[in-house]
Amino acid sequence: MFSLLIKQRFLLLKQFSCRVLDKRKQDLKKIISNTIHYCHPVVRQIFSMAGRRALKAVLIDLSGTLHVEDTAVPGAQDALHCLRQASVSVKFVTNTTKESKRNLLERLQRLNFDLQEKEIFTSLSAARSLLEQKQHRPLLLVEDSALEDFTGIDTSHPNAVVVGLAPDHFNYQTLNRAFRMILDGAPLIAIHKARYYKRKDGLALGPGPFVTGLEYAAECKATVVGKPEKTFFTQALSELGCSPSEAVMIGDDVRDDVGGAQNAGMLGILVRTGKYREGDENKISPPPHLTCDSFPDAVEHILQNLL
């Protein structure tokens, strides 16, 4: 049935392509694409798979997807192990800005996850490469534990403001200092703009709200380097030598993980752990390729349907 539907679709396109202008072809593709989105989810999946190349890479979010603080998501270690047996590359992508790559690795290894430091790609790494490229001297509003990823960067007489997740720095005095620097012309760089994240004691404000407040006060636009920016995903994938159409992203943040990945041309799987809240899957358009309970279910889906 799969190949019949595909044959029918290509026949339809071929008939028209000989007779109509480019614009009509675009209109038709739009109609088909819109129809697909309102189809039964199974049909939608079949159509979205058509035109995609074989899966080569899986990008996996960390906080909220593989673990919540110091507790692993049940079954996640085994699921990762199964995924590694398949012929796909795996990369761990995270907007976590409180910890350096080394800290992240240590925590995950303590939770019995099998991974290496070079498989981790963080928004801190993305920020550092931007600072080096533009030769900025940053005021780093990042947690002390994340500073290690910026060793070697000159921070004297700062002329740029870098905002990560840094509750200790989000006080009135420090934000005023950052605000005045930006008014004087310093660029504002946001490691990411997550609205909030899940802590042991409940939800907590991410850097996004503070970046938004500074943008409003100084009438400027921040340069965002982390998820859901397209370049974050393409940068992570280019290290694996594959294109977005050959990759899938698994995460708990519907906008930053799934929305961002799909916008970059990847498939997105939303998991109902971490910061997920009921109804999140309806907040992005197109909706997630799949919404499932947790990481092990996402891996099962990949192994059964996407390889």
Next chain:
Amino acid sequence: MAATGWPGFAKSLKGVILDLCGVLYDSGEGDGVAIPGSIEAVKKLKASDLQLRFCTNETQATREKFVAKLQRLGFDISVSEVFPPAPAAIAVVKQRGLRPHLLVHDGLLQEFDGVDQTNPNCVIIGDAAEHFSYQNLNEAFRVLIGLENPVLFSLGQGRYYKETDGLKLDVGAYMKALEYACDLKAEVIGKPSLTFFQSVLNDMGLKPHETLMIGDDLVNDVGGAQYCGMKGVQVRTGKYRPSDEKHPTVTADGTVDNLAQAVDMILKQRGF
């Protein structure tokens, strides 16, 4: 035909509304500092035939406290002439049966005595200054994110203001932070809300076209007043920045060095 440009239109004015911070005085350590010429300017306006009111987004202290501060600085001003946002906000929550979680300056809390704050179903945010700690903001955020129908009232939406030791973030920045975090839109009580300006005009018994607003905040004072149908003049004191004179959306009816100059020009037009 009556003049519509500045300062010509001053001939047909019946009332003037003044902003406080940045026009009468600059806030800062202690009581702050009166802006040169402003005390005299207020006296001259009161001695004229123009009605006078003060419209402020001041939310660091109760009305009584900051009027007392201005009187100590030498200003001839009384509580009944001053319109800050907190009393308006209290009226709104009472009318709508809402119980607020407050993220405001300690100095303003007293204003809310008598308002039921148990089991909050909305948040009121004011200029909390040092109280805008991560923890306090997080608490306000948690109240909102836990509500089925979250309501956020912001006492003003200013971007920043000037104190004696430099520019400081105003409530607007934190309002935007919570709006973004919770994906909602705040209701602004205070300048530049239309209903807020209207309540002042009602008190004066005047129509918008008979009234002039003088302020240092181009968007919230001048722009807000113009949106209401009043004239708006900006002073080059307080939070004024030269780029204000090339603003993409708001053009002041007039720009003057300070309140003293504005008042002299007005009274000259009226033959004084």
